Amino acid sequence: MGKAHRSGSYQRRAKQVRQRANADPTTTCWRCGLTLDAKPGDTWDAGHLRDGDPTSPLLPEHSSCNRSAGATAGNRRRVGLKPTRDW
Numbered sequence: 001m002g003k004a005h006r007s008g009s010y011q012r013r014a015k016q017v018r019q020r021a022n023a024d025p026t027t028t029c030w031r032c033g034l035t036l037d038a039k040p041g042d043t044w045d046a047g048h049l050r051d052g053d054p055t056s057p058l059l060p061e062h063s064s065c066n067r068s069a070g071a072t073a074g075n076r077r078r079v080g081l082k083p084t085r086d087w
Helices: 008-023 063-078
Strands: 044-048 058-062
Touching: 008 044, 008 058, 044 063, 058 063
Parallel strands: none
Antiparallel strands: 044 058
16 A cells, blocks of 8 residues: 555545445445445445546445555556556
8 A cells, every 4th residue: 555545535535435435225335236245244435436546536345446456557557567557
């Protein structure tokens, strides 16, 4: 996690996204479109609309979707490829 992810502003915004998602059982993951019930064992994360950009808007995202996207982005960076999404 980068320095920007540890700042007060990011932490506050991420906490708000997670709290709202947890309060509403009809919330869907912005990445896969499923509710939390569809992925037992997952929790809500605050996912970046633009991967890797700490200033990006944050949206509810399953923890597994978030980590999968992060791993994919990191692996692509390591081999010198561009991100899969260019928002």
